[in-house]
Amino acid sequence: MGEGKQGVIVMDMRNMTAKGLVGRGGGGGNPIAELQAKFKELENGFKGWLAKQSLPIEASVVTATAAFQGAAIGALMGTFTNDISSSIPTPPPGANNLNPEAMASFKQAQAFSGGPLIQARNFAVMTGVNAGISCVMKRLRGKEDVESSMVAAFGSGAMFSLVSGMGGPNQAASAITSGVFFALVQGGIFKLGQKFSAPPAGDVYYVRTRSMLSNLGLQKYEKNFRRGLLTDSTLPLLTDSALRDVSIPPGPRLLILDHIQRDTELREKQGSRK
Template sequence: MAAQAATQSQSTNPFVWVQNKQKAAGQALQTWMKKQPPYVEVAVATFGGATQGGVLGGVMGGMSKMNPTPPGGAAAGPLAGGNNGMSTMMGGPATQARNFAVMTGTHALISTTIKKLRNGVEDVKGNMAASFGSGAAFSLVSGVGGPNPIPNALSTGVVFALFQGAFYQLGKQFSKNKGGGKGGEVDAAYFRTDQMLDTLGLIKYKKNFRKGMLSDTTLPLLTDSALHEVSVPAGPRLLILDHVSTYKNYYKQDLAKRVQLLPRDQ
């Protein structure tokens, strides 16, 4: 079967193997943390965020040392020379590792705490609060505030929060458009369809299926002409038809079970 061959080829790919191992480890960690008190999850998230930030800062600090010195040895540009805040921030690997570790660790600490207090709710307000705290902490530890550390820390926190709020809203809108659906009903109607396309690596054809209203109820009925009608190329059509042929009985049984779960009129 073509689908089975594709699965076997993915299993021999080292990058796919690493991704699967990382996903499994992440799921195991999540399962373990759900059994622990809330403060354990906050501590683990804070440590993980600080570690990632420290590694990133160390790499950036190492790269900044590789920049060539301007001709004549003289520093040029607004970031060069002097003891201003920006030059303090642009320190060596150890300095930047510390700065970024504090920033990302603070963000993880605040965001995870807020999420636990709100029973798992994550929204733009929580993200902006975490970004405000991380921005203020970064300003204080890096010394960019200069002689007025507190006012500058507050202003830096506000800037971080505003940027994070804007990026969060843009990312949410992008995810909504990419998903191709407009609500829970639409997503439920295409649940198995999206699952199939994701398994076959053909998720970009979700919009084609929605355009032709090829939902879960039509999965066992798919034909080459129906897929051609919604502009799915020949190669993907063969993979989809082979998959449907293999799992046709499963999809029929799944639809029957879902119909039984629908609310009945009293």
């Protein structure tokens, strides 16, 4: 009898231990994957909220977010270039009147090898202006192409030149030159990216659709569009019932229809079909 009771007690303890481990481990879930999924959910929610805002609010938020990220990157780079900056000689007082070309060289060296605060300022301006102009161009033109990318790069290059002071005595000419250089580089990168990321032949009918869903944080519903054969050409014709037929929930349906109404080109196509 004693041995039987001990066996029952041992079995009960094992069951309690197993239940406790399962409860604490959440069924063996991966905490990193759960954290990534939660972050992605927050990111998609933020993008969805941002897409419903007016142009000034969206541009301001995008500019501030990009400027903060650029400042963090610049400060990190500045910590690595701080030793280089300290080795650059400081120009003597009155050197502005003696040799403008030499002063311009000093300014350029300081702009690219300054400490954390200088680099944080320069990168914040450069990335913030680029993102803000890109946001405005994309909202006004309804698409993201090489022209919009080059305009944004020109603005960021010009502002970088003015803020960093690398232009020397002729700030306006230097700003234009830097803007053109940034625009050409950005245009080349954009074209290369398009060339190497060209979609397969079967995806050419979903380029606009994929871009729209990506901007709204609704990429997972691309398969629903494909299942219902809702291609780029059907975007101006989309209705709530059509989206419901391909099993897209109410919230995403509202975001998609609102995006179409905000898109100038799609709205014009809707009007021409009526």
